[in-house]
Amino acid sequence: MSAEPMAALDGESLRAREALGASVRSGFEKAGYAPVSAPALQPASIFLDMSGEDIRRRMYVFADPAGDELCLRPELTIPVCRLYLESAGGVQKLCSMGPVYRYQQRGSAKLREFTQAGLECLGAADAEAADAEVFSLAARALADAGLASYRIEMGDLALFDALIDALDLPPGWRSRLKRHFWRPDYFRKLLDRLAAGDASEETGDRQALVSAIAGLDEAQAKDVIEDVLKLAGIAPVGGRTLEEVAERLIEQAELASSSVPKAAATLIADFLAVSGAPQEAIARVRTLAKGAGVSIEPAIARFERRMELVAKKGLDLSRAHFATGFGRNMAYYTGFVFEFRVDSLGPDAMICGGGRYDGLLSALGAGTPVPAVGCAVGIERLLAAVAKEKGQ
The missing domain is CATH 3.30.930.10 (Bira Bifunctional Protein; Domain 2)
Structure with a gap:
């Protein structure tokens, strides 16, 4: 070439x-x-x-x-x-x-x-x-x-x-795993978090935001996150886009509000x-x-x-x-x-x-x-x- x-x-x-x-x-x-x-x-x-x-x-x-x-x-x-x-x-x-x-x-x-x-x-x-x-x-x-x-x-x-449809997974995780399958690096991290089932890393104001969006659908949750970040004058850091920040917080909300069988993550x-x-x-x-x-x-x-x-x-x-x-x-x-x-x-x-x-x-x-x-x-x-x- x-x-x-x-x-x-x-x-x-x-x-x-x-x-x-x-x-x-x-x-x-x-x-x-x-x-x-x-x-x-x-x-x-x-x-x-x-x-x-x-x-x-x-x-x-x-x-x-x-x-x-x-x-x-x-x-x-x-x-x-x-x-x-x-x-x-x-x-x-x-x-x-x-x-x-x-x-x-x-x-x-x-x-x-x-x-x-x-x-x-x-x-x-x-x-x-x-x-x-x-x-x-x-x-x-x-x-x-x-x-x-x-x-x-x-x-x-x-x-x-x-396989995802056949497993006992919360709907939010089911759609998220399907949607991000083509992003191998992101998907592997997503699967690791699913297997861990641990949202404990979020504390303080961040945990409050995670709790606030728990139960919302994805579009609503992203709107809330975007509004909060803009009102607070917070810009994404570390190379992350606003979309990526929203994705991460929504995952934490889903982990906090739903239980995923470890056997399902292992099977995946x-x-x-x-x-x-x-x-x-x-x-x-x-x-x-x-x-x-x-x-x-x-x-x-x-x-x-x-x-x-x-x-x-x-x-x-x-x-x-x-x-x-x-x-x-x-x-x-x-x-x-x-x-x-x-x-x-x-x-x-x-x-x-x-x-x-x-x-x-x-x-x-x-x-x-x-x-x-x-x-x-x-x-x-x-x-x-x-x-x-x-x-x-």
């Missing part, structure tokens, strides 16, 4: 990138995905609300002369979903290609402007079949480009949600430790759930059917690694997630990623739920991976 994060390309490099991008998109079109083009300029609020924190902190956000807050699109899924909402709806298979933009730290060799080729399967009722199709098309795109060596990381957020931790080959890992998940006396069999059956459908498409899953704690870094994923990685590329190892995002269209304004799954291929990274494999 170029050491210049927004480098211009010479004729040969430009032709190679454009040829590979066109080849990937052509493969998607041959599979029945209609090409669309979404604007590079997008409303910033949508991405700020719905992307993961990794994307949010790397967005290019600015105000236009009219005062509207815009951003350069950091990915293609949300822009294509917005196009879908402007159409007649129904089942649609769409593909797109174009530049996306993400800030990188100074000195990083990672590109700030790079090309993605993506596909989105929207409205298909058979979720497992759609997952298998998108996953297989991603693998085929890499194979057609000439890439033979890569590894696959995959997970399934629906398995985690099923054991569940998240499962990893390995997909079939072996899901067998361990089934054994773990049965041993704890909880049923998540429907979610397990859906996972197994998905893997069967992938195998029927001729994909070799021997290089796939499944982990129950794998969730990618986007907030909108809700189910099956995956990445194709080439470790020799270092920080650019992830060359293709995707997954299921059944809640995104509703969050964008769809009147009824729209099942959805998609993926995106990084063209520059794929080009570098192929060249590296060929020794160029």
Whole structure:
């Protein structure tokens, strides 16, 4: 990859990138995905609300002369979903290609402007079949480009949600664990506090505030906390945002007002430790759930059917690694997630990623739920991976 994060390309490099991008998109079109083009300029609020924190902190956000807050699109899924909402709806298979933009730290060799080729399967009722199709098309795109060596990381957020729903947890903790699963560092700390069940660290005025918000729903509690901090002239410290301060205080209120079985926290931790080959890992998940006396069999059956459908498409899953704690870094994923990685590329190892995002269209304004799954291929990274494999 170029050491210049927004480098211009010479004729040969430009032709190679454009040829590979066109080849990937052509493969998607041959599979029945209609090409669309979404604007590079997008409303910033949508991405700020719905992307993961990794994307949010790397967005290019600015105000236009009219005062509207815009951003350069950091990915293609949300822009294509917005196009879908402007159409007649129904089942649609769409593909797109174009530049996306993400800030990188100074000195990083990672590109700030790079090309993605993506596909989105929207409205298909058979979720497992759609997952298998998108996953297989991603693998085929890499194979057609000439890439033979890569590894696959995959997970399934629906398995985690099923486990949380099956456990005897207070509603506040149940929703919080689901919502923050994709933030691994924060989630682990959250789980540790859940297991400890101890709010004793809060004293004095802080404990009084914790007591005051106990029993309120999350939106009400955040409003109270924001008002109190503003009235007191208190600004967040230690790099924390107001949102993070509110999250911490609400957790303390929930710990103080609810009891969580330690066995439940232990089971969650054991569940998240499962990893390995997909079939072996899901067998361990089934054994773990049965041993704890909880049923998540429907979610397990859906996972197994998905893997069967992938195998029927001729994909070799021997290089796939499944982990129950794998969730990618986007907030909108809700189910099956995956990445194709080439470790020799270092920080650019992830060359293709995707997954299921059944809640995104509703969050964008769809009147009824729209099942959805998609993926995106990084063209520059794929080009570098192929060249590296060929020794160029």
